[in-house]
Amino acid sequence: MSQTDRLSDVLVFTRTTAYRHDSIPAGQAALRELGEEHGFTVETSDDPSVFTAASLAGRSVVVFLSTSGEVLTPDGRVVLRRWISDGGGFMGVHSAACTEYDWPYYGELLGARFAGHPDFQPGTVLVEDRSHPAMCHLPPRWDWNDEWYDFRSNPRRPGVQVLATIDETGYEGGGMGADHPLVWCKEAGAGRSFYSSLGHADDAYTDPAFRGHLLGGLHWAAG
Numbered sequence: 001m002s003q004t005d006r007l008s009d010v011l012v013f014t015r016t017t018a019y020r021h022d023s024i025p026a027g028q029a030a031l032r033e034l035g036e037e038h039g040f041t042v043e044t045s046d047d048p049s050v051f052t053a054a055s056l057a058g059r060s061v062v063v064f065l066s067t068s069g070e071v072l073t074p075d076g077r078v079v080l081r082r083w084i085s086d087g088g089g090f091m092g093v094h095s096a097a098c099t100e101y102d103w104p105y106y107g108e109l110l111g112a113r114f115a116g117h118p119d120f121q122p123g124t125v126l127v128e129d130r131s132h133p134a135m136c137h138l139p140p141r142w143d144w145n146d147e148w149y150d151f152r153s154n155p156r157r158p159g160v161q162v163l164a165t166i167d168e169t170g171y172e173g174g175g176m177g178a179d180h181p182l183v184w185c186k187e188a189g190a191g192r193s194f195y196s197s198l199g200h201a202d203d204a205y206t207d208p209a210f211r212g213h214l215l216g217g218l219h220w221a222a223g
Helices: 023-038 073-087 096-099 106-110 202-206 208-222
Strands: 010-011 041-045 061-065 089-093 114-115 123-129 141-146 160-166 179-190 192-194
Touching: 010 023, 010 096, 010 179, 023 041, 023 061, 023 202, 023 208, 061 208, 073 106, 089 096, 089 208, 096 114, 096 192, 106 123, 106 192, 179 208, 192 208, 202 208
Parallel strands: 010 041, 010 061, 061 089, 089 192
Antiparallel strands: 123 141, 123 160, 160 179, 179 192
8 A cells, every 4th residue: 555545444443441531432423424524434443353464454544543551462563563664544543642652663653652631621722734634724823622631752853743732821731841742743664643632522523623633634644
């Protein structure tokens, strides 16, 4: 599979072995509806046995939707890594950053790991790159309600394109300072990785702006 393949077949993986977000069903429904509206198929699963070479063959993107804890088998890790390296697209949403802490490759694929968050509250997302398909429909300053994740390290480094940050002066409890990325993307071998820390609450997944954000992330990850 090459990065020039159009968005056609998406696997949405939702397994959790730690905290489980109540918004996962809303996220699954939103991604299915986006598929119906835009002409791609969506399969959802929380079964790690879905990660086989045969199952991933021909898919465009694998989405980790608010996964948490250790969710893959050793064989599944091998298959996913090979598939992405060969050109597969990965998209992580929200607590995908709280996943596979003991697998170094996953941390590199995602770009940063979750450290903590203050209470759910309003904040202002600062869109850094409005040319990206996940961001192009958003205003430069986007008022949004979410869990504003802090990360163990700042993902901003060579090879990582930060797409949006959060203005820590506009909410209580931020822990990363003036440069606090929320959304970013990167190349991963011949594949691509897109991550958005947004998407804690059910109503995010019925919001047109957020659904456009997810759709753009899928298109970018698919190449």
